[in-house]
Amino acid sequence: MTTGLLLERVTLRHGDGEDETVALDDVSLHVEPGEIVAVVGPSGAGKSSLLAVAGGLTVPDAGRVVVDGVDLAGPERVRARIRRTRIGYVFQSNNLLPALTAVDQVRLPLTFGRIENPRDPVELLAEVGMDHKSGRRPHQLSGGERQRVGVARALVTRPGVLLVDEPTSALDRRRSHEVLALLAQETHEHHMATVVVTHDHDVLRHCDRVFEMIDGRLTEERPAMA
C-alpha cells in the first residue's frame, strides 16, 4: 500500500476547445509520511489546482491520486468522506468561521461525522500556542493567530495528508516562519505527508523538498535548506 500522498501522471484541463488550458500537465509527485514539501511558482502556474486534485476537490482528466493508500477516483460523496477522515486542509487567511470561537473551530471537523481516534481540541490548541485565546472569535485574533487555529483545525482528525494553501500570504516575516515551523514540526511528529503551496521563498528552509510549478508542469527545484 502506498502511504502518504501519491500523484501519478496527473493531467487536469480547464475549459474546452480553443479556450482549453492545461492546469496540470502530466504531474507526478510522491510525498512520504513525515515529509513536508513546498510547491512554489507564479500565479496561475497550477499550484491551487495541484492542491485541489490532491485533496479530492476535483477529479483529474488523467492520472491517479492516492491518499494514505486510498484512490481518490470516486464520487463526491466518497471523496468528501476521504477529505473528512484522511486529509487536513489549511487555507489562506480568513478561512475561519466568524461564528465560532478558536476551540470550536478546532472541534468543528469532528462534528462532520465519525472520526477514529481524533486529537483533543483543547490540547491541540495548546500545542499550537493558542490555548490562552481559545474563547476568542476570528475577528479578535491576529493573522498569525488565525492561521495557528487553522492549523490546529486541520490536524484534529489526525490526517495522513496535510494540504496547505498559501499559509503566509497575510503574515509578516516573523509570523510566517512561526507558522511554517509549526507545520514542519507537526508533520515530522505525526508522520503526515504535507504539501505547502506558497509564493514565499523565505519560508522554504522549513521544507524537506521544494518543487517548482510553471505552466502546469512540476519540477523538483532543489533540496530545501535544513
Place this chain on the structure above:
Amino acid sequence: MFLTLRELAFARGRFALMGAVVALIAVLMVLLSGLSVGLVNDGVSGLQKLPVTSLAFERGVPTDSAFSRSVVDSAAVARWAERDGVTDAAPLGNTLVNAKSDRGTEIDLALFGVQPGSFVDPDPAQGARLGSAPHEIVVSATAIDAGLRLGDTVTLDRIGTELTVVGVLDGQHTFGHVDVGYVPLRTWQEIRAGAGPGDPVPAHAYDEITAVALRTAPGTDLAAGDEAAGTASMTLEESFGASPGYTAETATLGMIQVFLYAISALVVGAFFTVLVIQRKPEIAVLRAMGAATGYVLRDSLLQSAVLLVVSTVVGVAAGVAAGAGLSATPMPFALDLGAVGVAALLLVALGMVGAAVAVLRVTRVDPLTALGGNR
C-alpha cells in the same frame, strides 16, 4: 446543531430582525384567524346551534339568498316528517327586523319563528321557553350584552308588534351579524306579513314558512324527500352560504390568509437566499474540509426551523394577548385555539418550504472555491 446554534447566537441581531418579521406575520395571522372565527360566529352561530342536520328551502331559490327569499308551504313539513330516515321535521321562519326596547335600547334582531315544543324550540339558560302566549321572544345572550333585559318589551319598527323577552339563550346566537330572537311561528308569520297589532292577517300567511328544519339519520335520501315535498334541501353547513354576507366575508378573509402564508414563505425564502449567498465562502470551506452536503443542508434547515418556530411562538403569544383585548370590544373577534394552532403550523411549514428552496443553493457551492484567490 453544533454549528446551527453557534451561528444563531453569533448573528443574533440579523436573525432577531428576521424573527421579528415572522413574529409580526404570526400576530397578523392570529388576528385574521380571530376575525375569521368571529365573523363566522357573527354570521352563522345561530344556525350552528340549531339541532338540525338539513334545511329544506323553496325549490329554485338562489342559494346565497335562500333565507331571505325562500317561501315554503307549511304542508311540506308533514311530507318531510313521513319520509324514511327523517327523525324530526319542523317549520322554521326567518326574518330580519329592527326593534327598540321599552328602556330605549335599539337593536336589530334575526327572528327565528319556531313551533313551541318542536325540536327547534330552544331551551333558554335563563327565563322560560316559548309558551302558548303569542308575543314572546327568547333572545341570544349577545342581545343582553347589547342592552336588552329579561322582561323587557321589544317593539318592532314599522308594524309596532310588541314582544316580551321571556328567555335568554346561553352564548352567542347570531345570524348575519344580528342577534337571534326565537318567536312562536304564528307570531313570526304575522310579522313577516307586515301585520301589526289589530291589522288583518292574510290567511295564506299562516301557511308560509322559510324552510323545513330537518333532523335526519345518516344516509337519508334528501333528494327523494325534496321530490316528494317540492323543496330544495341543503345540509346545515351548506345553508351557512345562504346567510347574508357569509360567503363574501369568509372568501375575503380566506384570500388574505392565503396571501399572508405566501408572503411569509417568500420573505423567509428571500432571507435565507441572501444568507446562503453571504455564507458561500464559509460553506465552501466546510465542504472542502469534508462536510457532507447533508450536513450543510441540515445546518441551514435547522436554522430556518429554529427561527420559524421561535418567532411563530412569540408572534402567536403576542397575537393571542392582543386578541384577548379585541374579544372584549364590539369587533367580531373570537380566538379558536385549534384554528390558531393549524394556522401557526401552516406558517412554519410554508416558511420551511421557502427556506428549503433557498438553502438548496448550498448544494451548488463548489468546495474548490475555498482554495487560492477564489475566496
